[in-house]
Every structure is written in structure tokens, then in C-alpha cells.
Amino acid sequence: MTEKAHHPADISDELLATYETVIGLEVHCQLLTDSKLFAQDRNLFGAGPNTNIGPLTLALPGTLPKINKKAVEYAIRLGLACGCSISRRTIFDRKNYFYPDLPKGYQISQDKKPICExxxxxxxxxxxxxxxxxxxxxxxxxxxxxxxGKSVHDGSDTATLLDYNRAGTPLVEMVSEPDLRSAEETGAFVTEIRRLVRYLGISDGNMEEGSLRCDVNVSIRKNGESRLGTKVEVKNMNSIRNMMRAIAYETRRQVALLENNIEIQQETRMFDVENGQTYGMRVKETMNDYRYFPDPDLSPIIVSDEWLENIKASMPALPHELREKFTLKYGIPAYDAMVLTDTKEIADYFETVCSKTSSYKAASNWLMGPVKSYLNDHDGDIALFPVSAQSLADLIELSESGVVSNSVASQKIFPVLLAEPERTPTEIATSNNWLQNSNTNELETLVDEVISSMPDKVAAYKKGKKGLLGLFVGEIMKKSNGTADPKLVNQLLAGKL
Structure with a gap:
């Protein structure tokens, strides 16, 4: 190896392919409870600094924590969705470390007996x-x-401001096994977790607001080796894209070290979004450094059979269950089902449309086509989509039954529906004379006009250029303002030519 190979950018793809990346994740997810985990202070993002605080959040002397039952239920709901075993007796522990945004000097967490395993x-x-x-x-x-809490640095060398609004917010931390092998797999994993917590209604999963944060443990080893390498933790990824960039850089960095016989240090690193590189922050603590011990102010939580059954009964349909349902009940392809279950709101809208029309594949095509195009231009929120499921189902029926052509439905009626959602598709089509023309005599006249206007094309068609048929059909559709019945036009053309 040359000296240049110390830099990750100088590691070739061929050399990189001789190593295996091993990745484990710690995903922190804020829960959508009204109040904090052990206090009655509001759990609300975006409030003014230090407004959602009280004596317990600030750890004033004499204050005692009280568990938020809804947060426990949300954690159990997540565990059930992931096929975890639920601990029927669980306790809380104190994780001791000093940092300015931790008012008590310790964090109440779970160590030996987590809620889900x-x-x-x-x-x-x-x-x-x-x-x-x-x-x-x-x-x-x-x-x-x-x-x-949150430390806010104002850009000067000395001033650090403390906002305790976030202190005490309930979190679930999901600790994965080191089963991930690439940035792409890791991105898919976090995407699925985000989709899952949104379906469950336990978190909004917004990484940009810190509702979902990831610490990534990355190590490498030569292909074929079974022993894990020294892991490096990259903290607080604020987007899936940046997390994938950090993994790609960190993998190359570690390969460069080993290829130059430099030992990888177990440490915590941060990711610089601007230059796409990780940098050292501190040497990684061991578990002993935290001096975990049971919190003496909190009683054990006992999850009874009745409580667990009630939580199970309140579980919504999950993405993988809906994918299976959509393919079996509605007969749509697996790819369509994957797209339509991307969010719970889209899946619900699709099911409502399907309750009003039996043209399930057409409904799928409309949601993945014109509807998705509209949503892409409007922040992707189906709640803001102006066309009701009934109106879309009516439009699909008009198109599928041949009352209007597909092009008229998507290019003419649909834009009017978006602008005037109170109107019906039938009313729009009728008032604009967009109903499909199946009058043989009228269409035959149009066919004759087009054929007589293009004698050279007719001659070429008769000599074998059958692809010109589409040209004739297109001209007839133009003359009819898109209302001609395409099937009938093709039949008339075939006879005339």
C-alpha cells in the first residue's frame, strides 16, 4: 500500500469488496404521548425554549417520578408488531453520566430487564x-x-444555551443485532422502522425534528472471517441519506486503517454533513462507566394478561399484513402492494376506493400514477388530496366501462376534479362533451377524412408498414377531441385500409 491509501477516498472498490461491513443500530424513537415519561410536563415539539418544564423535569429536590402508562403501552405495541417477547415484569434503572442537558445527573432507562426482547x-x-x-x-x-435536554451552541467560543423542553420525553430505544451488511440494507431497515411506528400511531418518525435518531455501530472484517472487528459508533444521524453516507465513508476509513496496519480504536464519532466525513468525538465508554443500578423511586411494572390482551386488540393492520391482503383480496401485483402501503394514509385511501369499485388494478394504477404525481407536488400528504375516494372510484368506473376514454379521464376530467372537487366526474364529462363517441356513422366519417388526407401514408401501410396504424388512430382521436371509442376506431380503420 502507498501512503495515499491512508485516505478513504483512495480505497479502490476492488479492495473494498474483500471486506465485509457489519452494522448494528440503536434507533431512538420519541413517543407521541401528551406528557413526558415520568412527569406531567407537556410532550410537544416546537414550543419556546424551557416552556415545557416543571420541578420534576428540572430535578428539583424532593420530586419523584411517576410512570406514563401510555408510553408503556406504546412500547408494548411496538414489541408486538416486531414479534418480540414482552417482559411481564420490568424495572427501570439509573444510567449515570454527567452532561449539562441531563438535569438529574443520570438518565432513567432500562438495563437488565427491558420491556421487549x-x-x-x-x-x-x-x-x-x-x-x-x-x-x-x-x-x-x-x-x-x-x-x-438539548444544548444549543450560539456560534461563539464560550456560550452554550440549555433547553430542557426535550428532557424527560419518552423514548423507545431499539437495539438491533449486527445483522446489517451495507448502507443500503441499513437505509431499508430504518425506512421500515419509520413506516412501522407511523402505522402504529406511536411516533411521527420525523428525523429532521429528532423524533427518530440513529446511532450506527460499524465494524469491518475480511470476507469469510467470523470474528467481529472493533466497532465504531457514529452518533445522531438526522436523515436516512446522511446515515448511508456516514456508513459508506466509515467503511472506507476503517479499511484504509487496517490496510496500513493501523489499529481501529473503539470510539464515538460524528458525521460532518458538509464534507461527508466522520470525525472522532470521544473514546467509547464501557457499560461499567454508566454504573447502572435499579431506580429506587420506581416500582416494577407488571404487565397482566388482561392488559396485554387489550393492547393486542387495539393493534392496527401492519404494512406486511396489508401487502398480503392487497395481493390476495384485490389481486394486484406485489410491487403495487409495496407502493400502496408506504404510508397508512395511502393504504386507507386505496381500500376506501376499492370499497366503491371492483376495478382494483385500475384503482392501483390511478394511485401510483396521477394521484402520486399530484401528491409529489404537494408534500405527499394524502390528507390534502382534494378528490374524495367516491369521486375517484366514479372516474375509474367511467373509464373502465368505456363511457370516457382513459386519456380523457386522466388528462381532462381529473384536472377539473382537482380544481372543483365538489363536481362529479359524470357531470364534468357531460358538460364538456367528453363522453366517448361510439356512433359508427360519425366515426366512419372521421376515418374517411383522415385516410383521404394522407394518401402516401395509406400507400405505405398497404406495402407493409403496419406501425402507421397508430398514426391514423391518433389523428382521428384529435379530430374527435379524444372522445372517439379507440376500439371502434381500430375496427373501422382495419376495414377501410
Whole structure:
């Protein structure tokens, strides 16, 4: 190796391919409860600094924590969705470390007995041949804990401001096994977790607001080795794209070190979004440094059979369940089902449309085509989509039954519906004379006009250029303002030519 190979950018793809990347994740997810985990202070993002605080959040002397039952239920709901075993008796521990945004000097978390254990999430990833494979990413456990406050640096060398609004916010931390092998798999894993917590209604999953944060543990080893390498933790990824960039850089950095016989240090690193590189922050603490011990102010939580059954009964349909339902009940392809279950809101809208029309594949095509195009231009929120499920189903029926052509439905009626959602598709089509023309005599006249206007094309068609048929059809559709019945036009043309 040359000296230049110390830099990650100088590691070739061929050399990189001789190593395996091993990745484990710690995903922190803020829960959508009204109040904090152990206090009655509001759990609300975007409020003015230090407004959602009280004596317990500030750890004033004499204050005692009280568990938020809804947060426990949300954690159990997540565990059930991931196939975890639910701890029927669980306790909280104190995780001791000093940092300015941690008012008590310790964090209330779970160590020896987390609320959920084992389980996992399935991801879909493409292999080198372009085929989609499913892979189970296992969880070691999921535990509850409180969030810390926030240190705000004003840009000067000395001033650091403290906002305690976030302190005490309920979190679930999902700790995966080291089952991930690439940035792409990791991106798919976090995407699936974000989709899952949104379906469950336990979190908004907004990474840009810090509702979902990831610490990524990255290590490498030579292909074929079974022993894990020294892991490096990259903290607080604020987007899936940046997390994938950080993994790609950190992998190359570690390969460069080993290729130059430099030992990888177990440490915590940060990711610089501007230059796409990680940089050292501190040497990684061991578990002993935190001096975990049971919190003496909190009683054990006992999850009774009745409580667990009530939570199970309140579980919504999950993405993988809806995908299976959409393919079996509505007969749509697996790809369509994957797209339509991207969000719970889209899946619900699709099901409502399907309750009003039996043209299920057409409904799928409309949602993945014109509807998705509209949503892409409007922040992707189906709640803001102006066309009701009934109106879209009516439009689909008009098109599928041949009352209007597909092009008229999508290019003419649909834009009017978006602008005037109170009108019906039938009313719009009728008032604009867009109903499909199946009058043989009228269409025959149009066919004759087009054929007589293009004698050279007719001659070429008769000599074997059958592809010109589309040209004739197109001209007739223009003359009819898109209302001519395409099937009848093709039949008349075939006879005339």
C-alpha cells in the first residue's frame, strides 16, 4: 500500500469488496404521548425554549417520578408488531453520566430487564442480479427511557444555551443485532422502522425534528472471517441519506486503517454533513462507566394478561399484513402492494376506493400514477388530496366501462376534479362533451377524412408498414377531441385500409 491509501477516498472498490461491513443500530424513537415519561410536563415539539418544564423535569429536590402508562403501552405495541417477547415484569434503572442537558445527573432507562426482547423487522433489498430478497434484521431488545435536554451552541467560543423542553420525553430505544451488511440494507431497515411506528400511531418518525435518531455501530472484517472487528459508533444521524453516507465513508476509513496496519480504536464519532466525513468525538465508554443500578423511586411494572390482551386488540393492520391482503383480496401485483402501503394514509385511501369499485388494478394504477404525481407536488400528504375516494372510484368506473376514454379521464376530467372537487366526474364529462363517441356513422366519417388526407401514408401501410396504424388512430382521436371509442376506431380503420 502507498501512503495515499491512508485516505478513504483512495480505497479502490476492488479492495473494498474483500471486506465485509457489519452494522448494528440503536434507533431512538420519541413517543407521541401528551406528557413526558415520568412527569406531567407537556410532550410537544416546537414550543419556546424551557416552556415545557416543571420541578420534576428540572430535578428539583424532593420530586419523584411517576410512570406514563401510555408510553408503556406504546412500547408494548411496538414489541408486538416486531414479534418480540414482552417482559411481564420490568424495572427501570439509573444510567449515570454527567452532561449539562441531563438535569438529574443520570438518565432513567432500562438495563437488565427491558420491556421487549428479541423479535425483528423484515426488510426488502435488491441483490446484485436486481432481484428483491427479504431479510430479517433481529432485535436484541427494545427498552424505554427518557430523553435528555438539548444544548444549543450560539456560534461563539464560550456560550452554550440549555433547553430542557426535550428532557424527560419518552423514548423507545431499539437495539438491533449486527445483522446489517451495507448502507443500503441499513437505509431499508430504518425506512421500515419509520413506516412501522407511523402505522402504529406511536411516533411521527420525523428525523429532521429528532423524533427518530440513529446511532450506527460499524465494524469491518475480511470476507469469510467470523470474528467481529472493533466497532465504531457514529452518533445522531438526522436523515436516512446522511446515515448511508456516514456508513459508506466509515467503511472506507476503517479499511484504509487496517490496510496500513493501523489499529481501529473503539470510539464515538460524528458525521460532518458538509464534507461527508466522520470525525472522532470521544473514546467509547464501557457499560461499567454508566454504573447502572435499579431506580429506587420506581416500582416494577407488571404487565397482566388482561392488559396485554387489550393492547393486542387495539393493534392496527401492519404494512406486511396489508401487502398480503392487497395481493390476495384485490389481486394486484406485489410491487403495487409495496407502493400502496408506504404510508397508512395511502393504504386507507386505496381500500376506501376499492370499497366503491371492483376495478382494483385500475384503482392501483390511478394511485401510483396521477394521484402520486399530484401528491409529489404537494408534500405527499394524502390528507390534502382534494378528490374524495367516491369521486375517484366514479372516474375509474367511467373509464373502465368505456363511457370516457382513459386519456380523457386522466388528462381532462381529473384536472377539473382537482380544481372543483365538489363536481362529479359524470357531470364534468357531460358538460364538456367528453363522453366517448361510439356512433359508427360519425366515426366512419372521421376515418374517411383522415385516410383521404394522407394518401402516401395509406400507400405505405398497404406495402407493409403496419406501425402507421397508430398514426391514423391518433389523428382521428384529435379530430374527435379524444372522445372517439379507440376500439371502434381500430375496427373501422382495419376495414377501410
Amino acid at each position: 428479541n423479535g425483528g423487522v423484515k426488510i426488502s433489498v435488491k441483490n446484485t442480479a436486481g432481484q428483491i430478497n427479504e431479510k430479517l434484521i433481529r432485535f436484541h431488545h427494545i427498552h424505554l427511557e427518557e430523553d435528555a
